[in-house]
Amino acid sequence: MTDKNYQKVIESLHACMEACNHCYTSSLEEDANHMKACIRLNRECATICSAFEQALSYNTAFIQEYAKLCKTACVACGDECSKHNHDHCKKCAESCYACAKECAQLIA
Amino acid sequence: MTDKNYQKVIESLHACMEACNHCYTSSLEEDANHMKACIRLNRECATICSAFEQALSYNTAFIQEYAKLCKTACVACGDECSKHNHDHCKKCAESCYACAKECAQLIA
Amino acid sequence: MTDKNYQKVIESLHACMEACNHCYTSSLEEDANHMKACIRLNRECATICSAFEQALSYNTAFIQEYAKLCKTACVACGDECSKHNHDHCKKCAESCYACAKECAQLIA
Amino acid sequence: MTDKNYQKVIESLHACMEACNHCYTSSLEEDANHMKACIRLNRECATICSAFEQALSYNTAFIQEYAKLCKTACVACGDECSKHNHDHCKKCAESCYACAKECAQLIA
Numbered sequence: 001m002t003d004k005n006y007q008k009v010i011e012s013l014h015a016c017m018e019a020c021n022h023c024y025t026s027s028l029e030e031d032a033n034h035m036k037a038c039i040r041l042n043r044e045c046a047t048i049c050s051a052f053e054q055a056l057s058y059n060t061a062f063i064q065e066y067a068k069l070c071k072t073a074c075v076a077c078g079d080e081c082s083k084h085n086h087d088h089c090k091k092c093a094e095s096c097y098a099c100a101k102e103c104a105q106l107i108a
Numbered sequence: 109m110t111d112k113n114y115q116k117v118i119e120s121l122h123a124c125m126e127a128c129n130h131c132y133t134s135s136l137e138e139d140a141n142h143m144k145a146c147i148r149l150n151r152e153c154a155t156i157c158s159a160f161e162q163a164l165s166y167n168t169a170f171i172q173e174y175a176k177l178c179k180t181a182c183v184a185c186g187d188e189c190s191k192h193n194h195d196h197c198k199k200c201a202e203s204c205y206a207c208a209k210e211c212a213q214l215i216a
Numbered sequence: 217m218t219d220k221n222y223q224k225v226i227e228s229l230h231a232c233m234e235a236c237n238h239c240y241t242s243s244l245e246e247d248a249n250h251m252k253a254c255i256r257l258n259r260e261c262a263t264i265c266s267a268f269e270q271a272l273s274y275n276t277a278f279i280q281e282y283a284k285l286c287k288t289a290c291v292a293c294g295d296e297c298s299k300h301n302h303d304h305c306k307k308c309a310e311s312c313y314a315c316a317k318e319c320a321q322l323i324a
Numbered sequence: 325m326t327d328k329n330y331q332k333v334i335e336s337l338h339a340c341m342e343a344c345n346h347c348y349t350s351s352l353e354e355d356a357n358h359m360k361a362c363i364r365l366n367r368e369c370a371t372i373c374s375a376f377e378q379a380l381s382y383n384t385a386f387i388q389e390y391a392k393l394c395k396t397a398c399v400a401c402g403d404e405c406s407k408h409n410h411d412h413c414k415k416c417a418e419s420c421y422a423c424a425k426e427c428a429q430l431i432a
Contacts, residue, residue, distance in 0.1 A: 014122060021165040028255060032248030039244060043259060044384060050162045051375055054154065057129040060368060061400060065393035072389050136363060140356030147352060151367060152276060159267050168260060169292060173285035180281050230338060237381040262378065270374045273345040 013053040019095035020046035045077035071103035121161040127203035128154035153185035179211035229269040235311035236262035261293035287319035343419035344370035369401035395427035
């Protein structure tokens, strides 16, 4: 129902939000002391993806600014998750980088 | 990546959020004076679905309470949208009722 | 500017959100392995307080349901924080119980 | 409890969120057809202020990006509200510009 042009980025934001939150709960359970930075960035990135996702669905007037915030958060979270060997971290990093790429295309 | 049991309700929440926000922007553009109640409930329902969607993806400890809030909002928004003949209202009402049904199944 | 009747509960929600997020960052830094439950509930409670705070400021139609969700989250977070001796946990528990009390008054 | 340096901007974000939501509900009630742009920007600006407020309270790693998004939204909403003579619009514009100024100080 949302603008066709944004459907792909919305799906990417949604997948990234889910991957970040899955990584968050797993990291917290398994070895929180070593995964602090990951946990913090997972929460941040999931929150930002979720906000942007919804903003796109009501045709936000601030796509550029949201996209820049979201791209920065996705790259930071992806870089942190890339340091770890857990499956959930690898999947999260993939989702983050894919989402960062979608955001980059929205930035003029 | 999220708990399999919740994947269907997450999809339903996501679809409802998008339908509500589409109805919100359309109602605001077309005939805001006659669609006030719709516009308000669209925003409310979209916001609640989005919050619940994310909460489920990090295994919230408050599923029952979120589901009750969300079911109430979806029924209220669906009932309001059912009064109007716009395509976006009909689709929104459908999404709201489908989502309310999913929420009801989460309530013990 | 918000309805006078809700100004006190909004302040309480806001203070609780801040206390939870302060407890979250401190717990994550200091000793994440022993504070897992606290960290998770801090995030949950802060998110719910923030959502309710904003909903009250636009005269949500779902005060009862929000208040029940928020009260449950505040009590759960307060109970968990009460188990720990950290200053930030004590202050968070206080804010959570104060907020739960405000929410209880909104529940008919 | 939050970092002292951010207490003033958090208060400003909070006041702006409340003013925007008050303007939103009033505009929707009074004369929605003529206040469309105002209503949309009120919702957007309130949502962004609320998100940034909470992010600051957990020491977000993305202050610059949030501040840019928030400043842009506050200026846009303030400019729109400045076109109208309603009391709630005047107060909203004031809060928006005050908040934009706080955000500007966070941008390096």
